Amino acid sequence: MAITLTVNRQKRTVDAEPDKPLLWVLREDLDLAGTKFGCGAGLCGACTVILDGQAVRSCQTPIADAAGKQVVTIEGVAALPVGKKLTEAWIALDVPQCGYCQAGQIMNAAGLLLHTPKPSHDELVSAMTGNVCRCACYLRIQKAIHLAAGTLPAGAQA
Amino acid sequence: MNAVTLDRRTLLAASLAGGAALTFDARIALAAAPGAEPVVLNAFIRIAADNSVTIGAKNPEIGQGVKVMLPMLIAEELDVAWSQVRIAQTDANDKLYGPQSAGGSTATPNNWLPMRRVGAGARQMLLAAAAKRWSVDAATLRTDAGKVVDANGRSLTYAALAADAATVPAPDLAKVPLKAPETFRIIGQPVRGVDTPRIVKGERLYGIDTKLPGMVHAALVKCPIAGGTLVSVDDAAVLKLPGILAVVPISSGQVPKGKNDALAIVADSWWRAHKARDQLVVHWDTAAQAGFSTDGYAKQAAALLAGAPQAALYKSGDVEAGLARAAKTVTADYSYPFLAHATLEPQNCTALWTADGKLELWAPTQSPGGGRRDTAAMLGIAPEAITIHMTRIGGGFGRRLMNDYVVMAAQVAKALPGKPVQLLFDRTDDLRNDYYRPAGWHRLTAGLDANGAIVALKNHFVSFGANGKPQRAAEMEAYEFPGPVIPDVHYGQSLMPTNLNTGWLRAPTSNAVAFVFQGFLDEVAEAAGLDLPELLRRTLGPPRELATDSPPAFHTGRARGVIDAVCRFANWTGKPSGTPGKGRGFGFYFSHRGYFAEIVDLSVKDGMVAIDKVWVAGDIGSQIINPLNAEHQAQGAVIDGIAQALVWQPVVQEGGAIQLENFNDFPLLRLDMVPREIAITWVKTDFPPTGLGEPTLPPVIPAIGNAIRAATGKRLRTLPLQVV
Numbered sequence: 001m002a003i004t005l006t007v008n009r010q011k012r013t014v015d016a017e018p019d020k021p022l023l024w025v026l027r028e029d030l031d032l033a034g035t036k037f038g039c040g041a042g043l044c045g046a047c048t049v050i051l052d053g054q055a056v057r058s059c060q061t062p063i064a065d066a067a068g069k070q071v072v073t074i075e076g077v078a079a080l081p082v083g084k085k086l087t088e089a090w091i092a093l094d095v096p097q098c099g100y101c102q103a104g105q106i107m108n109a110a111g112l113l114l115h116t117p118k119p120s121h122d123e124l125v126s127a128m129t130g131n132v133c134r135c136a137c138y139l140r141i142q143k144a145i146h147l148a149a150g151t152l153p154a155g156a157q158a
Numbered sequence: 159m160n161a162v163t164l165d166r167r168t169l170l171a172a173s174l175a176g177g178a179a180l181t182f183d184a185r186i187a188l189a190a191a192p193g194a195e196p197v198v199l200n201a202f203i204r205i206a207a208d209n210s211v212t213i214g215a216k217n218p219e220i221g222q223g224v225k226v227m228l229p230m231l232i233a234e235e236l237d238v239a240w241s242q243v244r245i246a247q248t249d250a251n252d253k254l255y256g257p258q259s260a261g262g263s264t265a266t267p268n269n270w271l272p273m274r275r276v277g278a279g280a281r282q283m284l285l286a287a288a289a290k291r292w293s294v295d296a297a298t299l300r301t302d303a304g305k306v307v308d309a310n311g312r313s314l315t316y317a318a319l320a321a322d323a324a325t326v327p328a329p330d331l332a333k334v335p336l337k338a339p340e341t342f343r344i345i346g347q348p349v350r351g352v353d354t355p356r357i358v359k360g361e362r363l364y365g366i367d368t369k370l371p372g373m374v375h376a377a378l379v380k381c382p383i384a385g386g387t388l389v390s391v392d393d394a395a396v397l398k399l400p401g402i403l404a405v406v407p408i409s410s411g412q413v414p415k416g417k418n419d420a421l422a423i424v425a426d427s428w429w430r431a432h433k434a435r436d437q438l439v440v441h442w443d444t445a446a447q448a449g450f451s452t453d454g455y456a457k458q459a460a461a462l463l464a465g466a467p468q469a470a471l472y473k474s475g476d477v478e479a480g481l482a483r484a485a486k487t488v489t490a491d492y493s494y495p496f497l498a499h500a501t502l503e504p505q506n507c508t509a510l511w512t513a514d515g516k517l518e519l520w521a522p523t524q525s526p527g528g529g530r531r532d533t534a535a536m537l538g539i540a541p542e543a544i545t546i547h548m549t550r551i552g553g554g555f556g557r558r559l560m561n562d563y564v565v566m567a568a569q570v571a572k573a574l575p576g577k578p579v580q581l582l583f584d585r586t587d588d589l590r591n592d593y594y595r596p597a598g599w600h601r602l603t604a605g606l607d608a609n610g611a612i613v614a615l616k617n618h619f620v621s622f623g624a625n626g627k628p629q630r631a632a633e634m635e636a637y638e639f640p641g642p643v644i645p646d647v648h649y650g651q652s653l654m655p656t657n658l659n660t661g662w663l664r665a666p667t668s669n670a671v672a673f674v675f676q677g678f679l680d681e682v683a684e685a686a687g688l689d690l691p692e693l694l695r696r697t698l699g700p701p702r703e704l705a706t707d708s709p710p711a712f713h714t715g716r717a718r719g720v721i722d723a724v725c726r727f728a729n730w731t732g733k734p735s736g737t738p739g740k741g742r743g744f745g746f747y748f749s750h751r752g753y754f755a756e757i758v759d760l761s762v763k764d765g766m767v768a769i770d771k772v773w774v775a776g777d778i779g780s781q782i783i784n785p786l787n788a789e790h791q792a793q794g795a796v797i798d799g800i801a802q803a804l805v806w807q808p809v810v811q812e813g814g815a816i817q818l819e820n821f822n823d824f825p826l827l828r829l830d831m832v833p834r835e836i837a838i839t840w841v842k843t844d845f846p847p848t849g850l851g852e853p854t855l856p857p858v859i860p861a862i863g864n865a866i867r868a869a870t871g872k873r874l875r876t877l878p879l880q881v882v
Contacts, residue, residue, distance in 0.1 A: 017429075021429070024428065028428065031369075032360070033366075033369070034359070034360015034361065035360070036364075036366070036552070037366065037582075038502050038585070039820050039821050040585055040820075041820045041821070041822070043820055043821040043822060044821055046502060073360065074359070078359070087358040087359075091350070094350040094354055094786055094790070096354055096357050097222070097223070097790060097791070098219075098220055098550075098552050098553045099351075099363070099550070100364060100502045100503045100552030101502050102358065103357075103358075129828045129829050132502065132821070132828060133502075134555075134826060135794050136793070136795075136798050136801070137790065138797060138829050141829070142832075
């Protein structure tokens with residue numbers, strides 16, 4: 001089944017089974033491997049992308065549900081102002097260890113900042129709790145989001 | 159000081175590499191012993207015409223930062239500016255590069271001198287080339303950020319000298335002068351991860367991202383019970399599905415040779431291969447394994463603990479007499495469950511079997527040497543017929559020291575000559591086919607004299623194994639502290655069988671034994687009317703190395719150093735907090751050559767534990783190589799320990815089968831459980847630098863248990879710690 005969607009501002013058409021998850025369409029059909037497979041069950045957040053402005057788990061999004069919609073992946077996130085700030089903060093604080101979850105972390109954080117540009121610490125924690133970092137880079141993840149949002153508590157080093 | 163690296167005589171040979179580019183390779187040969195044939199190792203350094211220097215990173219990168227750390231050592235002694243350095247991951251070839259693995263926090267101790275000598279040897283050759291060019295004595299020359307400079311300030315870049323340098327006779331690497339630490343310009347500086355800018359762009363870096371022309375995909379159908387074997391398969395329905403190419407019987411290497419315990423469904427898409435699994439009809443023989451269960455292990459452990467240990471691990475004096483003489487005794491049972499590794503990148507490997515009978519692998523493995531050995535044995539080919547490309551790895555934690563996924567991918571590739579095939583586990587495959595951290599049970603008894611000093615200590619450890627031999631990671635250190643400083647001691651072990659494969663989980667054995675011993679010693683301290691740091695100080699005695707049969711030896715002075723440092727750092731008074739539900743706990747542990755003492759502040763409310771702050775004092779020797787990463791590794795390891803203490807649930811087995819489906823059954827620690835601060839102080843000592851991937855982890859687990867005791871009065875002796 002031919003399905004057309006917009007990925008990182010480009011119109012793309014794929015021929016895929018309608019139940020094939022967006023994650024696997026990105027990785028296998030659209031040559032966008034930055035979105036990661038972690039659990040296939042919406043439990044880890046590694047596959048997070050932005051779909052029509054909302055952070056979603058692409059492993060739980062059948063491609064049919066993405067038809068005609070706008071998808072932003074890690075490969076295109078720096079084209080968004082929040083994405084640019086986030087990726088810069090990620091580099092400045094050297095957030096990753098193994099790095100495997102980080103695309104999902106950044107995309108989920110982008111989803112947060114698109115709607116809540118200045119999150120409180122509780123809002124940040126609540127929004128990011130669905131994203132697992134097995135290396136536990138959490139202190140730098142939360143600091144990088146605050147840095148990108150301009151909400152780093154006074155006295156915290158950037 | 160690492161004996162292996164010091165005893166080896168090293169020498170540097172050079173050869174010109176490449177054509178027009180002014181490049182050279184510094185080839186190192188290490189002879190294992192005088193008179194032995196030198197083993198030629200490879201090129202780590204390449205100098206380009208623009209004076210950029212490409213340095214080979216030889217070890218697998220699992221997030222421990224080694225891809226930057228090892229090149230820092232070379233760059234420092236080569237005397238280049240870090241901005242000139244490019245880093246390239248090498249292939250797996252231990253004949254060329256020396257040992258290449260990510261395990262045991264060994265990269266730093268094993269490479270601190272060898273990698274520096276690689277850089278220093280190349281620098282000597284550049285100096286010699288410049289001396290010849292200028293007809294001066296090399297001793298009058300110095301180097302500075304990629305240039306050789308003479309006494310008058312005249313200079314040549316390394317690029318201008320590289321071709322000549324490559325023809326200079328190689329210096330003896332064992333004798334090349336190394337920089338004095340106070341002159342380091344790269345070592346000790348905060349250096350960011352070389353791949354970070356690529357990670358945030360989503361570039362293809364990991365094993366799962368490997369993409370080759372014509373590549374096909376394999377999903378795994380593994381016997382649900384470890385050790386079970388394939389009886390029959392009906393793949394007719396699967397082979398009719400769109401995109402399906404083959405169903406290949408394979409062996410994980412966990413069943414006798416000639417038997418299979420898995421099938422790979424191969425398709426043009428992993429999604430299609432994975433979805434087709436439902437239509438495969440498979441029969442397995444699991445009769446011999448179906449009796450194993452979590453409940454069964456607990457019953458056997460209780461029975462074994464009630465009897466005498468099957469074997470002695472360590473004996474000193476007469477423990478029964480010592481306990482009989484003691485003014486006071488303390489007895490307690492501790493236990494901990496099987497755990498999975500749950501690397502976020504599921505196990506995978508890409509393999510290509512070529513027409514000439516050779517195998518090429520793209521493998522996220524912590525042990526490429528093990529992968530080569532196991533794959534060669536399984537396929538019946540020479541190890542040299544295998545080329546291994548090392549990808550970046552989405553988490554290791556010890557899981558990828560085992561190479562079952564590599565061995566299986568290779569078998570699928572061999573069945574499909576000329577077609578690159580990527581085998582990928584799904585999350586359930588990954589959780590059910592782990593090499594689990596084995597469960598363990600301990601019964602400890604300590605005897606105290608009238609002054610509160612420990613005079614006798616008994617530990618009966620029950621774990622898994624057969625024929626008197628513990629399984630992988632189901633062991634403990636015979637000289638476990640404080641055994642060697644107590645007069646009357648008996649450490650014994652009893653074993654029971656399991657069908658599960660067990661393996662090393664970050665800080666293996668230590669992650670469990672630290673909880674047991676430091677928790678128990680906290681109880682002993684309480685009985686002695688002391689706090690744990692004070693009990694440890696008195697037990698450690700004067701600074702010295704304790705006896706051991708497996709170096710490195712435990713140094714009591716270094717232990718004392720971190721204990722005192724963390725107590726000062728956190729202003730430890732040993733007094734109760736005075737606030738209900740708030741508690742402070744202490745833990746110390748020595749593992750992987752590192753000494754760590756940690757203090758935890760936590761709150762308990764409605765049975766929920768929240769970690770407020772953690773203080774860490776660590777001694778990993780004279781030098782923190784990359785402080786930016788060191789802080790990060792230590793913080794990550796502390797949080798990983800918090801997960802083991804409070805979040806990870808036991809891996810449950812019923813009817814022989816692991817009862818895990820996904821992260822709902824094996825919950826991982828998330829941002830809401832992270833303390834607001836993890837403060838770290840380094841205790842610098844005059845010992846060679848050692849590794850940091852693991853030793854920060856173990857002490858936080860008992861520190862949490864001991865803090866819960868302080869906050870609630872409850873002594874929790876089973877992991878995970880559950881207050882209600």
